[in-house]
Amino acid sequence: MQHIHKIIAFSLLLLALISSCSEEDKAPSSIEAKIEQPTNPNDSELALLMRAMFDEAQQIKHQVANERPVKFHVNHSNILTASATEPEKAASDEFKAFANGYLESVKNMQSASPTQMVSLYDNMVENCMSCHRAICPGPLTRIKKLQ
Numbered sequence: 527m528q529h530i531h532k533i534i535a536f537s538l539l540l541l542a543l544i545s546s547c548s549e550e551d552k553a554p555s556s557i558e559a560k561i562e563q564p565t566n567p568n569d570s571e572l573a574l575l576m577r578a579m580f581d582e583a584q585q586i587k588h589q590v591a592n593e594r595p596v597k598f599h600v601n602h603s604n605i606l607t608a609s610a611t612e613p614e615k616a617a618s619d620e621f622k623a624f625a626n627g628y629l630e631s632v633k634n635m636q637s638a639s640p641t642q643m644v645s646l647y648d649n650m651v652e653n654c655m656s657c658h659r660a661i662c663p664g665p666l667t668r669i670k671k672l673q
């Protein structure tokens with residue numbers, strides 16, 4: 527019996543270590559810095575999409591700050607279908623509700639006038655953070671740099 531408990535505890539620990547949601551934040555100190563993480567074959571579709579979203583949001587932050595046209599190139603709707611490191615997380619109703627809120631905030635930016643951009647950008651980043659606070663706190667420090 528004792529043994530089984532140890533095995534279960536160890537498996538949970540391993541799962542926590544491979545999950546990008548619980549990883550320790552190795553945030554780059556500069557806002558300019560991209561996420562310098564080499565991709566590896568174990569990266570989930572969702573993790574790769576998130577990195578692309580992060581890089582794009584960083585560019586948009588500069589575009590908004592410089593009053594330049596905002597350009598989107600990531601296919602955001604994939605957030606609803608991309609496979610995740612922890613599939614049960616992305617399958618939850620909670621995830622879908624947060625994902626739809628985020629997609630809505632992207633759509634709002636795509637149809638906005640330049641004067642609305644600053645507040646709509648803040649709203650988009652707030653949508654990233656709401657989902658992360660609820661189900662994936664690991665990258666929060668990194669995401670805060672987008673504010």
Ligand code: HEC
Binds near residue numbers: 546611622651668669
């Ligand atoms: C609906 C919930 C949700 C929203 C909205 C969301 N994320 Fe995520 N994010 C996740 C989940 C879940 C993961 C873990 C992905 C995995 O490992 O499969 C993740 C992972 C990440 C990671 C770590 C990727 C890696 O290197 O492994 C970063 C960085 C990230 N998100 C940034 C963002 C940014 C920036 C936004 C907004 C532009 C955002 N997220 C919006 C749920 C969300």
